[in-house]
Amino acid sequence: MVSSRSVDLDELRALLGEWRNGSGSLAERLAAAVEQAIERGELLQTWRLPAERSIAEELGVGRSTVVRSMEVLAARGIVHRVQGAGSFITGKRSSPRTASLPPGLRSKYQMGEYTGPGIIAATVPSSADLPADALTVTASELLDASPDGEPPGSGYHLAGLAGTRRAISAMLTAHGLPTGPNAVIVTTGATQSLSLVFDQALAPGDVVVVESPTFPPTLDLLRRAGVQVVSVRTGDAAVDTEGLAKVALKARAKMAVVTATCNVATGHSVTSEDRRALVRIAEAGVTVVDDCTLADYHPMPQPRPLAAMSDQRSIITVGSFNKIYWGGLRMGWIRSHPTLVPSLVRTKAKTDTGSSVPSQLILAKLLRHHDTIADLRRLQVQRRAAATRDFIGRELPDWIIEGPGHGPAMWIRLPVRDSAEFVAFAYQQGTAVGYGGMYRSDGRASQHIRLTLTSGDDEVARGVADLKAAWSAFPDRRRTRKGNAR
Template identity: 35%
Template structure:
């Protein structure tokens, strides 16, 4: 039983933890040993924890077994690990336990967040799918400086629910979409991410499970895992989350919440149909489960006719249901860090209390800028979507020319292609070779715990054309290396006596 409790979750999870360990000069086994030693030092590897077998780790890192054996041997020589026949390789139990490093144990999304902290360096990182800000942000900022700054400075500056003018603008935004909303039903947050954190704290405290789509975006999944719940994944089809599978799951248990991304799902780009939204809302209401709809990519339509987009899922909810709509200005500029939650007044009040404990309210100047942008949001989204269509088409053209064996579905919207490698190939393994060619990818195993998308990964297309071209060239080189040569042989030189 101790092995099962103390064993590191998987080789793939360890590979995600190590990040771009293979960068820089020197033999791979030495760089791997250095990365593992650093992980043990900062507490990412727990004292006494058994590391994956040499064979498993070699497979996911796309190196020879000899490379892993040599790395483990080097760690033993340094006193970082113990190696015993029948017991495997364990982090040394005599090492000092460091303070928490802030990571979510078992979470794959933390590697993506860590990349934001570290910066991309020379890598082309596919962990972030966000574009530069639109010029209207600067215009709105100048207008706030000219017309509103004196009034804002006269305000004490603490509005945990959000700047009243912005809450009113957001409420009007939903009312125009056919979802009548009052400012009391709106809470402004520091991006959609904080909105999900607050909702998880409200709904998952004491809960056993949360139902999520499979695949889903791993940092969001880590938010729920941090609350100590198990995740119950439900698959997708071309209209959104599978209603039959969802009905079965809800009939068997009472989860704390159901989390869906109906408007341009991340990472697949699927747009949930109006009929499917109604089905989901009615199922959740029947079983007494709150729905969190994350529409952070609502302004990223790729179809020419955006007027045909269905209303938010909240518009289809029967009386008495709880649907929380999360959205943000990511499509205008993620750097504003302005998001919000729309929901029942009582839930908004609970979230506001937690928001006040976290930061006493988001910065007012950014909110004032957002309030000026909200009335223009539809027009801004249409203009940006036209550019995104061109980027998506260019990425598809490059992939079709250089990597015709790969497959994907042209997304309805969003910011990425959800690409599948040919059958029999692992995106975890390919991720390691891609790193050595200067590309950081997020493999499907990080987004779907069921294993059904282990050969998939996400490629954002919100990059400059020249970066897209360089990206595909690097991916093609990595793919050629994998197909022709397989794992890299990196045998340390040892004297023969």
């Protein structure tokens, strides 16, 4: 847990930087600079800011300016002012922006229900183009033996069927992460994998560093765990691993959660050289969780997973087959140091006595075709991405597509201050698209939308056309100039 300390004036001045630049009153600019330092993980929960009079003298502004800026931060729940004691960082963030979304769409985000019209916020591939022979389970396989001749027995296999664990470990080894079956736990997907890791490794009050944007379920699980989430923004490139490492060590973080290969929103991947900073903090004792859920969408050859760079107990890798095979499969995995598997299995046993045997048998068969399926999925989303880029460039020139074009989604910046209003408007017009603010670990508003590419070619083309129609009908007064969008 973060220990309380006082921030000295020299440190605060350095953290605020050129805070006078920007728009709004001096008080608003000062409040924004403090908030940005909190977002970067440079000002942490329970830390006390200098006295308002001292801040005013140090910055060369009136005391009333500093008082007003603290009032703004207090109203946002970012600082807590104590009479006679000072202002303390609360570590709280605004709840993810759902207030502007219509009830139907807001409930889908809150309840995790991703069904609706048009392009969905989190669609997954269809099973239609998977090998048909791999999608069947015979009575003999189910009741007598798995594909490699091992009886499933009672069906209660906490870590997963031995044959399925072998198949997963073989796939990981072939992709550059040497893994034995005793290092693998079969789960229902990345969400369960992360839930087990968080339940086993974290306690309320622990500090967890998370890149932003990231998977919304990851954020939900961390909030439920009662930890302090420190956000490190990725900007226009992959996450700054050196900056993340500094934040993690300074904050005495218990864990860092990263998507080193194929960020869920931008599609960016951390370079091999930059991954070393993440390995270093693992060697320093920070548990590093490498979420490889979308790694198969990265063009071959893929970057080496973090765990392949160092055999550290504190590097845990998780993944899912639901995003690359089919959502209805409900299969994922945890790869950890073998010495950690028993404790993770005990945690799993509290709520789940074993993943579905039929699904595991099907997974073992699908894994024989893994590279072929992954190649197909990459080609599908690349084709849809190219068509969507052409359409947006021609029909929606003020929309900016960010990221390298990897992954099953596109991260698009709109010329508005907050895309929530457009997401709500588009939904009312009959199409649903992902709201960027749901992917931000700092809970702030976002100019971005996330457009998924895992539906069929015609569905994606139709959805983009529907978004264009919605944008054309979107009231002009809600737009900002492209140059002012940030």
